[in-house]
Amino acid sequence: MTQQKSDIEQDTDRIYQADHGEVASFAFDGAVARVFPDMIKRSVPGYAETVAMSGVIAGRYAQPGSNLYDLGCSLGAVTLAMRHGVDSNPELKSCRVVGIDNSESMLERAGHYVALDDSNIDVDLVCDDICTYPLENASVTALNFVLQFIPLDQRLDLLTRIAEATNPGGALILSEKLCFDETEQQLQTDLHHDFKRANGYSDLEIAQKRAAIENVLIPETEDAHIQRLKQAGFSKVIRWYQCFNFVSFLAVK
Ligand code: GEK
Numbered sequence: 001m002t003q004q005k006s007d008i009e010q011d012t013d014r015i016y017q018a019d020h021g022e023v024a025s026f027a028f029d030g031a032v033a034r035v036f037p038d039m040i041k042r043s044v045p046g047y048a049e050t051v052a053m054s055g056v057i058a059g060r061y062a063q064p065g066s067n068l069y070d071l072g073c074s075l076g077a078v079t080l081a082m083r084h085g086v087d088s089n090p091e092l093k094s095c096r097v098v099g100i101d102n103s104e105s106m107l108e109r110a111g112h113y114v115a116l117d118d119s120n121i122d123v124d125l126v127c128d129d130i131c132t133y134p135l136e137n138a139s140v141t142a143l144n145f146v147l148q149f150i151p152l153d154q155r156l157d158l159l160t161r162i163a164e165a166t167n168p169g170g171a172l173i174l175s176e177k178l179c180f181d182e183t184e185q186q187l188q189t190d191l192h193h194d195f196k197r198a199n200g201y202s203d204l205e206i207a208q209k210r211a212a213i214e215n216v217l218i219p220e221t222e223d224a225h226i227q228r229l230k231q232a233g234f235s236k237v238i239r240w241y242q243c244f245n246f247v248s249f250l251a252v253k
Pocket residue numbers: 028040051071072073074075076077078100101102103106128129130131143144145146149150
C-alpha cells in the first residue's frame with residue numbers, strides 16, 4: 001500500500017501549554033509521538049546537526065555486511081540519516097540499518113517515514129527494549145539522547161554489550177544532555193531555557209516539562225561518560241559536538 005504524507009501529519013508541541021497542576025512523569029506515548037519532531041527540534045539545541053552528522057559519521061565507520069544500529073530510534077531520523085550516509089557507497093550496499101525503540105507509538109510513525117523513504121539499503125524497525133535486545137556484527141551504533149533515560153545502574157551493561165557487538169574499527173555515537181559543576185550548571189541551564197524561549201515555549205511550558213522529566217531523564221557529567229565508554233571497551237573517545245548542555249561523543253573500538 002502506498003503511504004500518504006497525510007498518514008504522518010505532525011502537530012506543534014502544546015503538551016505543557018495549559019496549567020497541569022500536578023505534572024505527571026514524562027512518557028513516550030502517542031501524544032508525544034505526534035508532536036515529537038517539533039518537540040525535539042525546539043528543545044534540544046543542535047538536534048538537527050547531530051542527526052545529520054550521525055549520517056556522515058556512519059559513512060566513515062560502516063563496514064560491508066555489518067549492522068548499523070539506531071538504539072532508541074524514536075521516529076527514525078537517525079536511522080534514515082545513517083541509511084543515506086552509506087547508500088551512495090557500493091561497497092556498503094550489504095549493510096543493514098536496524099532502528100529499535102520500545103515505544104509502539106514512536107515505531108508506528110517511524111514505519112511511515114521509512115516507507116516514504118527511498119534507498120537501496122535495508123531498514124528493519126524493531127519494537128523492543130535496547131537493554132535486552134541482542135546486538136551483533138555492528139559497525140556503527142547511534143545512541144542519541146537515549147542513555148539519559150536508562151536507569152543509572154544499567155548504563156555500563158548496555159554500553160558494554162554495544163562495545164562487545166562492535167567489530168574492531170567500528171564506532172558508537174553517543175549523544176546526551178550533560179550536567180556540570182555548580183557554576184557552569186546555572187549558566188548552561190539559563191542558556192538552554194533561553195533557547196527554548198527563543199523557540200516559542202513559555203515559562204510555564206518550560207517549568208512543567210522540567211518537572212515532568214526531572215526523575216525520568218538523569219544527565220551525567222562529561223567525565224562520567226568518557227570514563228564509562230572506556231570501561232565498556234571503546235579505545236578512543238572524542239567529543240565531536242556540543243551545543244550548550246547537549247553533547248555528542250564518538251567512541252571507536
Ligand atoms: C533521535 N534517537 O531522533 N528501549 C528502547 N527504547 C527506549 C528505551 C529502552 N529501554 N528507553 C527509552 N527509549 C532519537 C531521539 S528520544 C530522546 C531519542 C528524547 C526510547 C524512547 O521510547 C524514545 O523514543 C527515545 O528512546 C528517546 O535522534 O525524546 O529526548
